[in-house]
Amino acid sequence: MNIIDIGFFAAAVRLAIPLLLGTLSELTSERSGTLNLGIEGMMLAGALAGFSTAAATGSLWLGVLAAIATGAAIGAIMAVLVLILRLDQTVTGLGVSMTATGLVFYSYRLAFTETGTPPSITPFSTIAIPYLSEIPFLGPVFFNQYALTYIAYLMVPALAFFLYRTPAGLALRSVGENPQAAAAAGVNPIRVRFLALLFAGALAGLAGAYLNLAAFGSFTFGIVAGRGWICLALVVLGRWNPFACAAAALLFGAVDAFQLRLQTSGSVDLPYQLFLALPYAATLVAMIFNGRRTAGPAALMQPYDAERR
Amino acid sequence: MRLVARTRKTSRVREAMLPVAAVLASLVICGLLILIAGANPISAFGIMVSAAFGGKFALTETLARSAPLILAGLAALVALRTRFWNIGGEGQILAGAMASAWIGALPNLPAPLLIPCMIVGAALAGAALAALPATLKLKLGVDEVVSTLMLNFIVMYVMMALLSGPWKDPLTGWTDSPDILPAAEFPTFWRGTRLHLGVLIAFGAVVVIGVMLSRTTFGLSMKIVGENPKAAKHAGLNVARVTLFAALVSGALAGLAGAGEVGGTQFQVIASISSGYGYAGIVVAMLARLSPAGVIPAALFLAALTTGADEMSRQTSVPFFIADAMQGISLIAVLVAMTLSRYEIKFDSFERASRS
Numbered sequence: 001m002n003i004i005d006i007g008f009f010a011a012a013v014r015l016a017i018p019l020l021l022g023t024l025s026e027l028t029s030e031r032s033g034t035l036n037l038g039i040e041g042m043m044l045a046g047a048l049a050g051f052s053t054a055a056a057t058g059s060l061w062l063g064v065l066a067a068i069a070t071g072a073a074i075g076a077i078m079a080v081l082v083l084i085l086r087l088d089q090t091v092t093g094l095g096v097s098m099t100a101t102g103l104v105f106y107s108y109r110l111a112f113t114e115t116g117t118p119p120s121i122t123p124f125s126t127i128a129i130p131y132l133s134e135i136p137f138l139g140p141v142f143f144n145q146y147a148l149t150y151i152a153y154l155m156v157p158a159l160a161f162f163l164y165r166t167p168a169g170l171a172l173r174s175v176g177e178n179p180q181a182a183a184a185a186g187v188n189p190i191r192v193r194f195l196a197l198l199f200a201g202a203l204a205g206l207a208g209a210y211l212n213l214a215a216f217g218s219f220t221f222g223i224v225a226g227r228g229w230i231c232l233a234l235v236v237l238g239r240w241n242p243f244a245c246a247a248a249a250l251l252f253g254a255v256d257a258f259q260l261r262l263q264t265s266g267s268v269d270l271p272y273q274l275f276l277a278l279p280y281a282a283t284l285v286a287m288i289f290n291g292r293r294t295a296g297p298a299a300l301m302q303p304y305d306a307e308r309r
Numbered sequence: 310m311r312l313v314a315r316t317r318k319t320s321r322v323r324e325a326m327l328p329v330a331a332v333l334a335s336l337v338i339c340g341l342l343i344l345i346a347g348a349n350p351i352s353a354f355g356i357m358v359s360a361a362f363g364g365k366f367a368l369t370e371t372l373a374r375s376a377p378l379i380l381a382g383l384a385a386l387v388a389l390r391t392r393f394w395n396i397g398g399e400g401q402i403l404a405g406a407m408a409s410a411w412i413g414a415l416p417n418l419p420a421p422l423l424i425p426c427m428i429v430g431a432a433l434a435g436a437a438l439a440a441l442p443a444t445l446k447l448k449l450g451v452d453e454v455v456s457t458l459m460l461n462f463i464v465m466y467v468m469m470a471l472l473s474g475p476w477k478d479p480l481t482g483w484t485d486s487p488d489i490l491p492a493a494e495f496p497t498f499w500r501g502t503r504l505h506l507g508v509l510i511a512f513g514a515v516v517v518i519g520v521m522l523s524r525t526t527f528g529l530s531m532k533i534v535g536e537n538p539k540a541a542k543h544a545g546l547n548v549a550r551v552t553l554f555a556a557l558v559s560g561a562l563a564g565l566a567g568a569g570e571v572g573g574t575q576f577q578v579i580a581s582i583s584s585g586y587g588y589a590g591i592v593v594a595m596l597a598r599l600s601p602a603g604v605i606p607a608a609l610f611l612a613a614l615t616t617g618a619d620e621m622s623r624q625t626s627v628p629f630f631i632a633d634a635m636q637g638i639s640l641i642a643v644l645v646a647m648t649l650s651r652y653e654i655k656f657d658s659f660e661r662a663s664r665s
Binding site: 035037081084085086087088090091092094095096097098099100101102103105106109110226229232233236271273274276277280281283284287288296301305 | 312342345346394396445449451452454455456458459460462463465466467469470473474588591592595626628629630631632633634635636637638640641644645648
């Protein structure tokens, strides 16, 4: 089997989309000043909510909605904990991920017992975009994908436009850099950060739903398998910029597709695990070379207390 | 809804009761989860308690399981006290496990030296892995939350590559490391139980860290750096050196947890050698409210949760994953309880909260 062909690039895009959605999610919350370590749990919860809703109702789009709602609900819980109760973001985020993971596995085991066969769903099929899909190379790679993929494409310029060209986007970035100054200018930092976390949760849930409703078509315990943590890395690599983050996500979608092909082909004797470590290693190297410039928004991880100036 | 700082200082008794309240709250949630699973919470808790504490075997098993949690908890505690956000405990445990498994299988080492070398090697491996993010933070200003998290996955995948590459059994194809030599297996100090040297090390570490934090200059300077780095600088403390030292101690403790699992429990490295002890250590440290003595009951609680949930899932319809959920819930509960002891919640609208 030839490892690098057109199918490889299409698979790279397919595997990049959950990373892209998750990275945009993390980028939004971090730009508002919240490090969201709950993202891994949100993606997993979105995956289960999407899968079980689609299996129960037979509607994939209802599954997508359920995943978005579940992610946003966990985002709201996280927001109450870190914004209103001002708990430490690092430890709380880990706690949210642990709890969500535990509860997802628990409820999956309850709903679908070990001995029974889990329900199957018919995942989204690909839609070829007229004309665009006929472009050589680019067409089959980018424009013969799932509807959710096209939504993800549009999210990148939409989020960039929102962040850099709208007053609300400016408010979001300003509470991430200097919430006191933003508050003095009439912006409510808590409210902005709350909304940012809601949106981040919704996007993370969507990323989870994409994994089983489009990419894999089933739910497994390892469906997210650290993709949430990779998104944390990609935000640093993409320097908190939507377009750079999208490029980073594409790159690591390709790495993911490559290691999957290595695993299945068996002809090349390369340890595929080292490729799995690549996103993390690349992020570490980028952090070493960029040093303080990879520090992110100035007020990241700093709780906002209106009574303290 | 907003937080208002309490004016009166809370009493010590109340402070000490906080983790207990948090554990109770999470047990109530656990009871609800058991109800949803269609089992009787009272009898299910009964099964858990007797599986974790009923009889010599259960009790010693829970103690043995608490050893890596105690060490990982101490590792998190030392780092968090100094505000070095080491969430790389998991990777440091794996590094310690790999180092001790490698040393424990060295054929040329004199037998009496095997175990001491494994222990020292594991501590050094863990410390070295923690030294990297600490140096990056101090020299380049790289945020340690992300860097320690990245290192967890890098180390994990390197370990997986080793297990399915150089360490793979050429005959059976099993992805386990070679067994350590019989002379490298940690002795048990109570016949018929799993109470091995690693358990002793864990409990000894509680005493050592406790004394270090409260009785030595370094311990006190760590506390000052953690509470107020600016004041520490003004007081003439070398903040960078104190932080680096805390990171090294934290990594070494996590490495020791890996040595205990290899030397006392598995006698080799398997893919699931740590199963999240590094992250659980953070839960232990928070439940202990960052006090070394509190680490023991906190670790015992989490260990009892896993032994208990194991047995409960065998006897009832309750899935084992309840232990994972409980771990996260108790972490959040204790964080909330600690905040509520320092602040009161006033309910008023968002607008007023931000303007006041």
